[in-house]
Amino acid sequence: MAGGGGKVSFKVILTSDPKLPFKVFSVPEAAPFTAVLKFAAEEFKVPPQTSAIITNDGVGINPQQSAGNVFLKHGSELRLIPRDRVGASCMLRGV
Amino acid sequence: MAAHSNRRVTLLCRPTKHLSSGSDPKAYWLVGSPFLPPLTVASLLLRLSSDDLHKESVELRTLIPKGFEVIGALAYGADADAQAAVYAARRLRKLLYGEEEGDNRPVIGAVAAGSGELKFFVSESGKSNSLEEVDSVVEEEHSEKYVWENGCLVRCELPIKLPVYYPLKNTSDVEKAFVRAIEAVVAKLRDSQAVYMLEALNKTSMDLPAPIVIRGGHLDFRADLSNIWPLAEGGDNFDVNSLPCSYFSVISKGSSGFSVENADTIQVSVLFNSLGPSSASAVPVAEYIPAQDEARLLVVDIKLDVLCYASKKLPLRHAVSRLIIPGLADQLNALQNSMLPNLLGQHPQIKPYHFSPPHVLHPITVFYELSFGETEMKQVEVRRSLHTRLGLPFDRPLLRIANALDFSKLKNGGLGSQQKGSTLLRDVHIGIPNSGVSGGSVSLVQGSYEYFHYLQDGFNDSGWGCAYRSLQTIISWFRLQNYSSIEVPSHREIQQSLVEIGDKDPSFVGTRDWIGAIELSFVLDKLLGVTCKVINVRSGAELPEKCRELALHFETQGTPIMIGGGVLAYTLLGVDYNEASGDCAFLILDPHYTGTDDLKKIVNGGWCGWKKAVDSKGKNFFLHDKFYNLLLPQRPNMV
Numbered sequence: 001m002a003g004g005g006g007k008v009s010f011k012v013i014l015t016s017d018p019k020l021p022f023k024v025f026s027v028p029e030a031a032p033f034t035a036v037l038k039f040a041a042e043e044f045k046v047p048p049q050t051s052a053i054i055t056n057d058g059v060g061i062n063p064q065q066s067a068g069n070v071f072l073k074h075g076s077e078l079r080l081i082p083r084d085r086v087g088a089s090c091m092l093r094g095v
Numbered sequence: 096m097a098a099h100s101n102r103r104v105t106l107l108c109r110p111t112k113h114l115s116s117g118s119d120p121k122a123y124w125l126v127g128s129p130f131l132p133p134l135t136v137a138s139l140l141l142r143l144s145s146d147d148l149h150k151e152s153v154e155l156r157t158l159i160p161k162g163f164e165v166i167g168a169l170a171y172g173a174d175a176d177a178q179a180a181v182y183a184a185r186r187l188r189k190l191l192y193g194e195e196e197g198d199n200r201p202v203i204g205a206v207a208a209g210s211g212e213l214k215f216f217v218s219e220s221g222k223s224n225s226l227e228e229v230d231s232v233v234e235e236e237h238s239e240k241y242v243w244e245n246g247c248l249v250r251c252e253l254p255i256k257l258p259v260y261y262p263l264k265n266t267s268d269v270e271k272a273f274v275r276a277i278e279a280v281v282a283k284l285r286d287s288q289a290v291y292m293l294e295a296l297n298k299t300s301m302d303l304p305a306p307i308v309i310r311g312g313h314l315d316f317r318a319d320l321s322n323i324w325p326l327a328e329g330g331d332n333f334d335v336n337s338l339p340c341s342y343f344s345v346i347s348k349g350s351s352g353f354s355v356e357n358a359d360t361i362q363v364s365v366l367f368n369s370l371g372p373s374s375a376s377a378v379p380v381a382e383y384i385p386a387q388d389e390a391r392l393l394v395v396d397i398k399l400d401v402l403c404y405a406s407k408k409l410p411l412r413h414a415v416s417r418l419i420i421p422g423l424a425d426q427l428n429a430l431q432n433s434m435l436p437n438l439l440g441q442h443p444q445i446k447p448y449h450f451s452p453p454h455v456l457h458p459i460t461v462f463y464e465l466s467f468g469e470t471e472m473k474q475v476e477v478r479r480s481l482h483t484r485l486g487l488p489f490d491r492p493l494l495r496i497a498n499a500l501d502f503s504k505l506k507n508g509g510l511g512s513q514q515k516g517s518t519l520l521r522d523v524h525i526g527i528p529n530s531g532v533s534g535g536s537v538s539l540v541q542g543s544y545e546y547f548h549y550l551q552d553g554f555n556d557s558g559w560g561c562a563y564r565s566l567q568t569i570i571s572w573f574r575l576q577n578y579s580s581i582e583v584p585s586h587r588e589i590q591q592s593l594v595e596i597g598d599k600d601p602s603f604v605g606t607r608d609w610i611g612a613i614e615l616s617f618v619l620d621k622l623l624g625v626t627c628k629v630i631n632v633r634s635g636a637e638l639p640e641k642c643r644e645l646a647l648h649f650e651t652q653g654t655p656i657m658i659g660g661g662v663l664a665y666t667l668l669g670v671d672y673n674e675a676s677g678d679c680a681f682l683i684l685d686p687h688y689t690g691t692d693d694l695k696k697i698v699n700g701g702w703c704g705w706k707k708a709v710d711s712k713g714k715n716f717f718l719h720d721k722f723y724n725l726l727l728p729q730r731p732n733m734v
Binding site for chain 1: 612621630
């Protein structure tokens with residue numbers, strides 16, 4: 001997926017769905033990557049605050065960079081995963 | 096072709112491990128020891144300079160401890176030539192050890208063509224060009240035992256404040272004066288008035304043998320190290336000059352195993368005897384040499400520290416004359432060359448350090464220039480170059496000052512009993528009961544970590560802080576492996592980081608809000624520059640399928656993993672996985688523990704233990720209706 005005229009495209013796969021649906025997004029290079037996260041989450045109808053984007057090989061991406069930066073460093077094939085939030089005190093004791 | 100030799104080559108290291116499949120021709124030096132049988136290869140050092148042999152000799156002279164020596168060369172590549180390898184090795188030996196030594200010993204020329212098949216040839220003497228092929232090549236299984244069962248370390252630390260006088264009128268003379276001063280020190284070491292005191296390094300509180308004093312006049316500077324005659328056992332005459340190194344052996348081997356760290360170490364101190372025996376009594380006399388013109392005094396601060404390897408049978412006085420003194424002289428000359436360029440300006444702060452890098456049988460000695468700190472560019476290059484020469488990986492600090500051998504402490508086998516002033520428990524997984532997986536292969540975290548859990552430091556994070564605690568454990572791992580020196584952050588500092596990178600609003604700080612694997616990846620990236628991989632599974636039931644990937648992670652990266660899912664965070668320290676049967680167990684370090692830092696309580700309560708995906712009662716450890724994120728921190732490429 002090439003970028004041209006100052007825009008970059010990403011193919012984002014929704015991993016929580018066994019059918020692995022994907023959507024393609026095009027954003028300006030300078031746009032913060034959070035915008036891609038937001039669009040992708042909205043398109044897939046999942047809350048953006050509890051979603052994160054990782055690369056195809058599973059490398060975590062800090063969304064506080066430009067879309068162009070992410071495209072250069074990680075390419076265009078990405079995955080949308082749900083964020084875990086953990087902290088409860090009722091946990092397992094040793095088996 | 097080549098005639099065949101009756102000799103045998105013994106390999107204590109595995110040369111084929113070093114030979115990558117790259118097509119670039121490479122050359123290696125083979126290292127052996129006069130105390131080991133001839134043609135015994137203890138290690139391989141990559142030849143870094145393909146044309147400047149003199150440069151190689153300068154670097155190797157102080158790198159390889161005395162007691163080990165270059166015994167050959169290996170050529171790898173399509174045009175590998177044994178004769179050229181032998182020739183190079185002989186020339187290097189002459190530069191390092193002198194003309195005679197260069198020619199007299201048998202030298203190995205080894206070749207590995209592209210296929211990786213190794214062939215060994217021996218040149219018996221430098222006087223003739225003939226090579227013989229060695230058919231008998233033995234790979235020794237227990238290399239560390241081979242080297243350390245009958246060997247020991249001899250160390251000498253000698254700080255010198257060297258006064259150099261030079262005329263003010265002709266300041267360029269300072270260099271000549273300095274060189275003369277260094278020569279004078281070397282001469283003094285060989286003087287009959289020099290006195291060497293030897294004692295055992297205080298390893299345990301056991302009774303140690305009494306220190307020994309050897310006088311310079313009894314030293315033999317030409318003793319042949321490879322020809323150690325078993326000395327006649329003393330009878331009534333306790334002759335200090337015939338005592339072997341084994342005199343200082345502490346008989347305590349047992350379970351510690353053979354290694355550089357456990358080797359018997361003899362400490363040598365240099366003293367100068369100014370008062371000789373004299374028949375006539377005399378008043379104290381002061382000597383002075385008048386200076387021609389106004390002169391200035393420059394004091395050069397020198398720190399010498401030599402570490403040598405010796406056979407336990409070697410007489411102590413030969414250890415001094417043939418190992419310690421030449422070692423000190425070599426270090427003095429190396430330091431002289433580093434100091435000369437800037438004698439009248441800022442002296443570089445150079446100090447020798449000894450290391451025992453993993454998979455290298457012998458220790459090495461490196462000079463580090465400390466003026467600008469360890470992360471300074473030049474120092475990083477020095478370390479990278481050493482990593483390249485020794486075949487060490489480039490993704491882990493192994494030759495930092497924090498990694499250096501420490502001879503000053505009382506050695507003991509205790510865990511977490513030393514350094515860094517921490518009271519946290521370390522490596523609590525060591526010694527726990529088996530996983531119960533039969534025929535499984537265990538892959539564990541590599542290196543050390545500290546156990547962080549609820550309620551530590553009097554901080555009440557019970558019910559919400561488990562992911563924070565797991566993060567603290569992971570950061571402690573990066574600290575202990577010398578990737579970073581930052582303090583392990585508090586909950587508040589972790590929250591602050593997330594606000595700073597924009598993942599959370601400022602109101603987040605001070606709350607008891609939960610975080611997960613993704614937040615951990617952000618903090619690791621921000622505070623340590625560490626990248627992470629994330630494995631996401633839709634159901635806890637899928638986790639056992641990930642065992643192979645997890646095992647591979649522990650084998651290659653060896654970092655602790657954080658597991659987040661179903662409201663709980665865990666730290667994963669290892670997997671035990673039977674590929675054939677699919678049976679597996681996970682070594683879990685539970686941050687939800689609220690008790691005291693008591694190892695027994697922690698292990699008995701299962702707060703650090705092996706958990707099977709399905710326990711004996713059929714209960715699932717991981718929830719099948721919840722998704723899980725696993726955070727796999729990656730070692731940054733740094734040395």
